[in-house]
Amino acid sequence: MSLLLNGFTVLCVILGGVFFLAGTVGLLRFPDAASRLHALTKPDNLGLGLIVLGILPRVADPVDALKLVLIWVLVQFGAGTAAQLLGYHARVDRRAR
Amino acid sequence: MSQLLDIVLVAMTLSLAVWTVMARDVFSATVGFMAFGLLLAIIWVQLAAPDVAMTEAAIGAGASGVLFLRFIARRDALGASIGKPRPDDAPVPTGLRIACGALCGIVAMALGIAVLALPSPAPSLAQAAAASLPRTGLGNPIAAVLMAYRALDTLLESVVLVLALIGIWSLSPDSAWGSSPDPFPSPAPAGPLTLFARLLPPVGIIVGIHLTWIGATAPGGKFQGATVLAAMWLLAMMAGLARPPAIGATWLRVLLAAGPTIFLAIGFSGWLFADAFLAYTDAAAKPIIVLIEAVLTPSIAAILAMMLIGPPALAHMRAPDT
Amino acid sequence: MHEFLIGAAVFVLLVAGAGLIRAIRGPTDVDRILAVQLLGSGGIGVLVLLHAAGQAPGILDIALTFAILGALAALAFARSSPGSGGADRT
Numbered sequence: 001m002s003l004l005l006n007g008f009t010v011l012c013v014i015l016g017g018v019f020f021l022a023g024t025v026g027l028l029r030f031p032d033a034a035s036r037l038h039a040l041t042k043p044d045n046l047g048l049g050l051i052v053l054g055i056l057p058r059v060a061d062p063v064d065a066l067k068l069v070l071i072w073v074l075v076q077f078g079a080g081t082a083a084q085l086l087g088y089h090a091r092v093d094r095r096a097r
Numbered sequence: 098m099s100q101l102l103d104i105v106l107v108a109m110t111l112s113l114a115v116w117t118v119m120a121r122d123v124f125s126a127t128v129g130f131m132a133f134g135l136l137l138a139i140i141w142v143q144l145a146a147p148d149v150a151m152t153e154a155a156i157g158a159g160a161s162g163v164l165f166l167r168f169i170a171r172r173d174a175l176g177a178s179i180g181k182p183r184p185d186d187a188p189v190p191t192g193l194r195i196a197c198g199a200l201c202g203i204v205a206m207a208l209g210i211a212v213l214a215l216p217s218p219a220p221s222l223a224q225a226a227a228a229s230l231p232r233t234g235l236g237n238p239i240a241a242v243l244m245a246y247r248a249l250d251t252l253l254e255s256v257v258l259v260l261a262l263i264g265i266w267s268l269s270p271d272s273a274w275g276s277s278p279d280p281f282p283s284p285a286p287a288g289p290l291t292l293f294a295r296l297l298p299p300v301g302i303i304v305g306i307h308l309t310w311i312g313a314t315a316p317g318g319k320f321q322g323a324t325v326l327a328a329m330w331l332l333a334m335m336a337g338l339a340r341p342p343a344i345g346a347t348w349l350r351v352l353l354a355a356g357p358t359i360f361l362a363i364g365f366s367g368w369l370f371a372d373a374f375l376a377y378t379d380a381a382a383k384p385i386i387v388l389i390e391a392v393l394t395p396s397i398a399a400i401l402a403m404m405l406i407g408p409p410a411l412a413h414m415r416a417p418d419t
Numbered sequence: 420m421h422e423f424l425i426g427a428a429v430f431v432l433l434v435a436g437a438g439l440i441r442a443i444r445g446p447t448d449v450d451r452i453l454a455v456q457l458l459g460s461g462g463i464g465v466l467v468l469l470h471a472a473g474q475a476p477g478i479l480d481i482a483l484t485f486a487i488l489g490a491l492a493a494l495a496f497a498r499s500s501p502g503s504g505g506a507d508r509t
Contacts, residue, residue, distance in 0.1 A: 006420055013427045013468070020431050020461060024438045027457055033449040036441070040453050044460045051431075051464050055471045067479045068467065071486045074300070075460055077293065078490025082456060084289040085497035090449045098425040099474075105429055109436045116443060128442050128451040131492055135462045138481065139432070142469060147477045151484055158459075159488035163495045170499030290494065301487050308480060316477030321484060328491050335498045 005057050012054025019047030033090040041083045045076050103143055110136045122181050123172075127165040134158030147316035148239040151308070155324040163331070163405050171407065234383030236314035243318065244386045248375050252364060255357040255393060258400045262353065266344055269408040275345030278409040294336030301329035309394050313386075319394045326394070327401035334406060341406050349399070356396025360389055424472040428465045435461025452493050459489040 026039025052072045059065050113136065117129030134157030141150035172179055226238050226246065233245045243251050266274075309322030333339040342349045363385060364375040371378050377385050435458045442454035463482050470478035 009420075009471075010423060013424070016464070017427055017430050017434070020434045020464065023457065023460075024434045027438045027441050027453060033445075033447050033453070036450065036453055040456050040460075044457060047431075048460055048464050048467075051427075051467055055467055058471055064479055067483055070300070071463060071467070071479070071482050074297075074483075074486040075463060075489065077297070078486070079456060079460065081289045081293040082490045082493035082497070086449050086452065086493060089497045090447065098422045098429070102425055102429050102432070105432055105436075109432070109439075113439065124448055125442075125451060128455050131455050132439060132442065132458050135458055135485070138485070139462060139465060139469075142466065142475055142478060142481065145475050147475045147481060151477070151481045154481055154485045155488060158485070159491055162492040166492060166496045167499055290498070293490075293494075297487070304483060304487060308484065311477075311480065315480070316475075317480055325484060325487055328488050332491065332494070335494060 009054040009058060012050045016047040016050035016054065019043045019050060023047060034087055037083045037087050037090070041079050045072075045079060048072055048075055099143075106136060106140050106143065110140065123165070123179070124169055127162060127169065130165065131158050131162035134161065148237075148312075148318060148321075151316055151318075151321045155321050159328065160324055160401060160405065167405060167407055232379050232382065233377075233386070235386065237312060237316070239316070240312050240314075240318060240386075244389065245377065245382065248364075248389075252357070252360050252375065255360060255397065258397060259353060259357055262400050262404050265404055266408050273409045275343060276409045277343040278341045278406050290336045291338065294332045294338050298329040298333060301325055301332075305329070305394075305398070309390060312390070319390045319397065323394045323397035324401060326398035327405065330398070330402040331405050334402075344403070344409060349403075352399045353396060353403070356393040359392045363389060421472050424468050428468040428472070431461050431464045431468065435464075448496070452496050456489070456493055459485065463489070 020043070023039045023043035026043065027036050030036045030039060049072050052068050056065055056068055059068065110133065113129055113133050117126050117133060120126040120129055134153055137157060138150045138154040141147070141153055223238075226242060229246075230236070230238060230241055233241045235241045235245070305322040305325035307322075308317045308325060309319045310317075312318030312322070330339065334341050367374050367376040370381070438454050438457040438461075440454075441457075442451045445451050445454065463485055466478050466482040466485070469475075470482070
């Protein structure tokens with residue numbers, strides 16, 4: 001049982017890391033600011049969600065588990081809202097410095 | 098593996114610091130500063146100082162970043178050129194650069210020698226602080242230092258915050274004194290920001306109160322909680338759901354001053370009930386500390402939020418539309 | 420397990436830090452803010468992994484603080500620029 005749990009954690013964390021890598025590659029390689037927004041919101045949040053999922057079985061305290069899920073939800077919400085506003089800024093307010 | 102993490106952190110932080118110092122304009126430096134704050138928070142965690150890490154994450158990476166970004170917005174609205182690269186500027190003389198670099202290098206070297214020359218184990222009062230912990234009724238030694246052993250420092254810090262806010266307010270022209278800050282150049286339309294500002298503040302308020310409350314026994318405290326509360330108010334103002342209050346409003350001034358004033362009054366009452374300024378009797382220590390935290394947190398939250406909003410009268414001073 | 424979690428934290432930190440190259444090079448301001456947001460999400464991931472590895476008490480509260488405040492800087496930037504803040508042009 002403990003082996004299964006450890007294996008689950010390892011798998012989720014590795015997958016999460018792979019998605020973080022995808023997010024960074026997207027940020028560095030996509031052509032313009034508006035397309036780089038996708039790298040911020042999608043793979044990064046999925047990566048964080050997988051890491052949280054992998055850590056979730058290991059916490060002893062239910063309050064800690066609630067905090068973990070809350071952290072992920074807040075990051076998703078915040079990054080999504082920021083992406084919307086930054087996208088508008090990137091498309092409409094074309095000012096390169 | 099933990100050492101590898103430390104090495105990676107140090108390498109990233111140092112290179113980021115170098116880039117921030119050498120950045121060509123204030124915006125790049127601000128971005129570097131925010132990233133630097135986050136890396137520093139992780140370093141504090143590795144140094145087993147979670148309270149400092151939380152304050153660094155809240156203030157250094159959060160509030161300071163917002164403060165600098167708002168400065169840049171005001172600068173652009175006023176048409177000023179502080180912090181922008183100006184190609185027609187006379188270059189800084191090389192001799193001056195070398196002198197500054199040498200001075201900084203000497204200071205850094207002196208600090209390094211001082212740290213490395215400390216006797217090992219370094220002298221510390223940690224034992225005495227931990228021994229007196231049960232008398233304060235607290236479980237977190239950081240909270241005991243801040244609220245009991247060195248409560249005078251905390252009192253002075255809260256007063257300094259009020260003075261800093263008055264300093265920021267004094268940047269407004271005389272005609273605008275007492276009016277409401279008008280910090281955002283265009284009204285906020287409905288959209289994702291409004292949804293965010295409706296849904297997040299209830300969660301944020303609970304988290305802020307939780308951080309303040311948990312500070313008695315675990316890493317946390319009123320400063321971190323107050324920053325989260327201030328951020329929620331700032332978010333509501335950014336989304337247009339709340340109007341920035343007029344700085345001459347009585348309720349605002351009472352809110353700002355209430356925390357430090359009550360703290361000061363408790364300090365004076367220490368002469369009556371214990372035998373020194375800001376002394377607590379053993380029995381009353383925990384309730385007094387809880388009371389101080391309860392009144393200081395809203396005050397500090399209001400002070401921080403008003404500092405981030407800025408002084409009034411951007412509208413009065415707005416540069417002509419270009 | 421402990422070593423694996425810290426190793427994963429190192430990996431996520433390196434990956435998120437590599438995104439800072441965009442902060443250095445990115446031609447527009449939005450690119451730089453994006454890179455810092457990426458580092459923020461990565462930093463929260465690092466903190467969660469460090470909590471699971473038991474590095475210090477109360478790390479989850481630090482991650483919670485940063486999750487709440489993380490988007491604030493980007494929103495302040497987008498909102499404070501003249502003529503922006505609206506995203507309802509669907």
